[in-house]
Amino acid sequence: MSETKKKPTLRSAAWFGTQDKNGFMYRSWMKNQGIPDHEFQGKPIIGICNTWSELTPCNAHFRKLAEHVKRGILEAGGFPVEFPVFSNGESNLRPTAMLTRNLASMDVEESIRGNPMDGVVLLVGCDKTTPALLMGAASVDIPAIVVTGGPMLNGKLNGQDIGSGTAVWKLHEQAKGGQISMHDFLAAEAGHARSAGTCNTMGTASTMACMAESLGVSLPHNAAIPAVDARRYVLAHMSGMRIVEMVNEDLKLSKILKRENFENAIRTNAAIGGSTNAVIHLKAIAGRMGVPLELEDWTAVGKGTPTIVDLQPSGRFLMEEFYYAGGLPGVLRRLGESNLLPHKDALTVNGRTIWENVQDAPIYNDEVIRKIDNPLIDDGGICILRGNLAPRGAVLKPSAASPHLMKHRGKAVVFEDFDHYKARIVDPDLDVDENSILVMKNCGPKGYPGMAEVGNMGLPPKLLAKGITDMVRISDARMSGTAYGTVVLHVAPEAMAGGPLGIVKDGDFIELDCKAGRLHLDVPEDEIKTRLADRAENQKEAPRTGYAGLYLDHVLQADEGCDFDFLVGCRGSAVPKHSH
Structure with a gap:
């Protein structure tokens, strides 16, 4: 008879696991939401870190996404607790969402560490929400899994596909140059963002979704399933189930976010024609984990990697076609078969290696996910x-x-x-x-x-x-x-x-x-x-006043990831002292 592995002690037991005044108070206050007593009996408490906001249009469908995550958590024997964090959407927030990326990461870090949760699901979408939530979670280092909201459907203008974000730069230049009418410019606005989700081009949101998947912190296909595709909600459900298993396995972020995983992500960024913003965000995430990552690594690791995803703004297609063609698993398979995936044995959140996840991944369209010998760009390394x-x-x-x-x-x-x-x-x-x-x-x-x-x-x-x-x-x-x-x-x-x-x-x-x-x-x-x-x-x-004053005094330069100097590093998940 084989030995069963002992489950780790739950963090949440420090709140709910004692039969004294403190346990009484923590449980009784939670019970005002109608939670029965048995939910506190040794079940993993799973936080759902939600960046839902109607001011962040990319993430405005996250209430529904969270419900599917909850179903998965409950099915696997965990108990879900959803909580909001600062949602810094690129489209509305002035002067720029990057100003508050570190603020959001602080919100995430302190929310996770200070609350009774054993694992966390990170609901991300718009550009800065992905790095902010990963930075905050990395500094706490508990089991965590990323669920992205997904890209919006293809934009439409005059019966043709147009890419959200990319089209506006081109159309604005054409309008300024007199090549198109104001009528066409405004018609494009109406068909530019026609469903829930993030930009449907390989912008920063899609890039960071691909970075999360190539880092191994999300389930396969997380990056590309369209926001309104039912399979997005299936993935959310399965992620909810998986985080409970990760808690039982004590599979923390520090066991996944290794130097090798970052090198895989750098190579992937070149293959997808990813955003330059990934350089800053990966450095900041690595800094929270204590993983050495320098600008030169982008040359040493990424140089010579062909861009094989034919996607706007570098190429022709959009994220819908990318998913239908095979998504990121197809890209990773192409890289692996050509010895361009540096670390095939890098661990991912489903407990398997990155290569085990993608070695049999189907590729349905060689135009969208090109073969290595027919690249869009011979060398796409940043x-x-x-x-x-x-x-x-x-x-x-x-x-x-x-x-x-x-x-x-x-x-x-x-x-x-x-x-x-x-x-x-x-x-x-x-x-x-x-x-x-x-x-x-x-x-x-x-x-x-x-x-x-x-x-x-x-x-x-x-x-x-x-x-x-x-x-x-x-x-x-x-x-x-x-x-x-x-x-x-x-x-x-x-x-x-x-x-x-x-x-x-x-x-x-x-x-x-x-x-x-x-x-x-x-x-x-x-x-x-x-x-x-x-x-x-x-x-x-x-x-130097307000948050902007704090920012100016402590922000690091671009080559260091623009994190705050006092936030670099992992502060761990030790349970803070109780207040009762």
Whole structure:
């Protein structure tokens, strides 16, 4: 007779498992919701961390999603407790949801640690909710599983598919350039986001859903099932069942989020043509787990990986087609069969290795999930740039860039901040041509603040009218994952933190060489030192008040993941002292 493995002691027993005054109080207050006594008798208490909000349209269907998770938890013998956390939606929240990603992670961390739960289901969707919830859960380190809300259905315009997010950049440029009418522009608005869910392109939301799946913290197919497809709710149900088993197995995040899993995710990001935002978010999640991850890893691990998912903004299709073609398991199978999945034995939340999950995954469409020898882009690895303009690094997404601009030298046209850019770019007398390099300052973590997605600057109208569709653009900002173009982002240190980007002047020559990983300001070293000294002397500090003041005092630079310095690391799940 084989031995049965002893189940771990439940955290929730510290609240509900004693027959004294404290146990009485914790149980009796919970019972005012109509919970019978037997629910407290040694069952795993599973938190459902919900980012539902009507102000976060991507996550507005999460009430229904949570109900399906609850069914799974109950079926597996657990007891579900749903709780809300700060929901930072990219579409409405100003100045940018990135400003509050760390705030949301603090909410998640303290909610989990301070409450009677043995495991947690993370309901994520819109861009920053995925990293925020994973960061918070990682710092507590209890069993956790990700359930994503899923992408919306394909957008429609004039009978054609259009991608949410991606279409707006293109259509706006066309409207500004006079190529389409205002009627068509507004018709696109009506058909752009026609169902619940996140952006249906390979934007940041879909990228981070793919990152979660490739990290092994979600069940297979979590990334791509459309939000309104019944299979999304089946996955939620199965995730609810699985988290109860994870608690019984003591399968914590620290057993899954290993260095090997992050390397798999970096390789996956290249294969899907994922957002540059993944660079910042993966670094922040790794930092909470104590896993070493540096900018250079994106080159060392991701370089040479072909982009095989033909999806907007890099390619043609949308997330619906991606799921129907086989979803992320199909991509991982393609990588594994070509020895491009670095760690096939990396553990995932279902208790199996990543390769065991995907080795027989069906692939139904070789146009959407291409074969390795027929890629969309030969090398889709995020390009890491360094040089005297970015001493601590900058990033560029090759799959969204124009090949002829990947090595380029041009004169800078400089914007001091985003407001200056908006006012100046429309000037018909602006001294700019297609060889110029647009440079925007003071849009980094401290500069905006929050490092908004303004790095993919629209081109000057007078060049759009000539048919120019791309130029080199450089900033310390981020770019929406739905955007495209030859855009250098995340320049570190940022201008507001004293970085060399802050001293670039109109007419300075800048050299970009993606193959060599070089970003160089062609100005004599002595002149750079003089300009930096002058800028440091005259730079004004923003007022330090409220949450923004906390943010400005503690946010790390882009190469460090933009987490707060005091949040890096895992603080564990030790039960806090009771208050009674």
